[in-house]
Amino acid sequence: MAEFGHHRGLPSAKAPRRQLSVGFVLLPNFTLIAFSAIMDLLRLAADEGDRSRPERCSWSVLAPDLSPIAASCGLQVLPWETFDRPERFDYIVVVGGLIDRGTTYHPKTLDFLRQAAAKGVSIAGVCTGSFALAEAQLMRGRKCCVSWYHLPDLIDRYGDMVPVADQLFVEDGPFITCAGGLAALDLGAWMVERHLGPGRAQKSLHIMVTDKARPAAGAQPQPPSAGAVDDTRVRRAMLLIEQNLSTPQKVDDIAHTVGLSKRQLERVFRKVVGKSIQEFSRDLRVFYGLWLLANSDKTITIVATESGFSDISHFNRLFRATFGCAPSVIRREGPEAMKALIRRWQATQTSPVPAKLATMDAPLPEWTAAIDPPGPASGASRPEADLATPGFLQRERRPYI
Known part of the structure; x- marks a missing residue:
């Protein structure tokens, strides 16, 4: 069982004043990477080098009792203390998982979260840790960030909040919710920068061999698109395409891998998916290029190559045909422009006759009002997650091999 350095934690005699204190609440089957990413950022920011003394930061692991808590990978962590005085901490970080x-x-656990909220302590729900905040009735009417994978679970269980699945993390009042996974690293860097300054955050990231944190509004990577496809051969074909976006495979090779002839695969793929394999691959690659443009510093030429296009002119033509603007617009405007373009794309897909919008070449800030498609017939607002999910990706997502 892991105690994660509880025996260390001895500040030096001339330790600087602590500026950040975090209490971790690990839920059963929590995801280890979400916990360890934030923990290591605090550890490295707290001291000089990587000596790990809790001088500028302190942390603790809290639980209802001192029984070991199992992570989803099977590793067990011993709590350091039971729930008490949440006001000691700047943040309570609730880490969920399976x-x-x-x-x-x-x-x-729910009582402790309510006490922390009543005391004005900031509470972060990481991965499905946000579900515990919702269960404690702390998230009504608030934005709640969740990974694309757990979005259907959140909507099914809690209909009284605003789901967000197109960002890494969201702050809404005293509550921060994070998609989990490596987005927890970005959240940890945000906490350290807020309390200790950008230098400490950057120092920690560099020691962890990464160059910079992504912003809260950074888009989540695109989800797999085959979750609701029942035909296992088609699911495997879709997975092969998604795993090889940079180097598209030949249809013959995909068919051989899934145990069909080329003609058989083409026929069943079109029947199930509603488009050819080539069209499906092209759509995925152009949307992957869109995501790279908005969320990386790669040149447009490199983005085209990594999206599986043989030359930049081919990528530019397909990008403009799909979204009505040049890739350079997204590079200039960033993630918000990406969301606006997807709204625009959705509007043309859901119209009976795809319309050429009068604002086709309008500057990005004008697009949002001009292309926002009407919501559901009931008048309810469309979940924010839809803005980052093209029509052919609008399915329940689950493992498919």
Whole structure:
């Protein structure tokens, strides 16, 4: 079992004043990477080099009792203390992980979260840790960031919040919710920068061999698109395409891998997906290029190559045909422009006759009002997650091999 350095934690005699204190609440089957990413950022920011003394930062692992808590990978972590005085901390970070329909939360955990909220302590829900905040009735009417994978679970369980699945993390009042995974690293860097300054955050990231943190509004990577496809051969073909976007495979090779002839695969793929394999691959690659343009510093030439296009002119032509603007516009305007373009694309897909909009070449800030498609017939607003999910990706997502 892991105690994660509880035996260390001795500040030096001339330790600087602590500027950041975090209490971790690990839910059963929590994701280890989400916990360790934030923990290591605090550890490295707290001291000089990587000596790991809690001088500028302090942390603790809290639980209803001192029984070991199992991560989703099987590793067990011993809590350091039971719940007490949440006002000691600048943040309570709740780390979730695996869930199912029978998942419940310890009453003492929910009570502790309510106490922390009443004391004005900031609370962060990481991965499905946000579900515990919702269960404690702390998130009504608030934005709640969740990974694309767990978006259907969130909507099914809690209909009284605003789901966000197109960002890495979201701050809404005293509550921060994070998609989990490596986005926890970005959240940890945000916390350190807010309390200790950008130098400390950058120092920690450099020691962890990464160059910079992504902003809260950075887009989540695109999800797999085959979750609701029942035909296992088609699911495998879709997965092969998605795993090889930079180097597209020949249809013959994909068909051989899934155990079909080329003609058989083409026929069943079009029947199930509604488009040819080539069209499906092209759509994925152009949307991947869109995501890279908005969320990386790569040149447009490199983006085209990494998206599987043989030359930049081919990428530019297809990008303009799909979105009505040049890739350079997204490079200039960033993630918000990406969301606007996807809204625009959705509007043309859902119209009975795809319309050429009068604002085709309008500057980006004008697009949002001009292309925002009407919501559902009931008048309810469309979840923010839809803005980052093209029509052919609008399916329930689950593992498919």
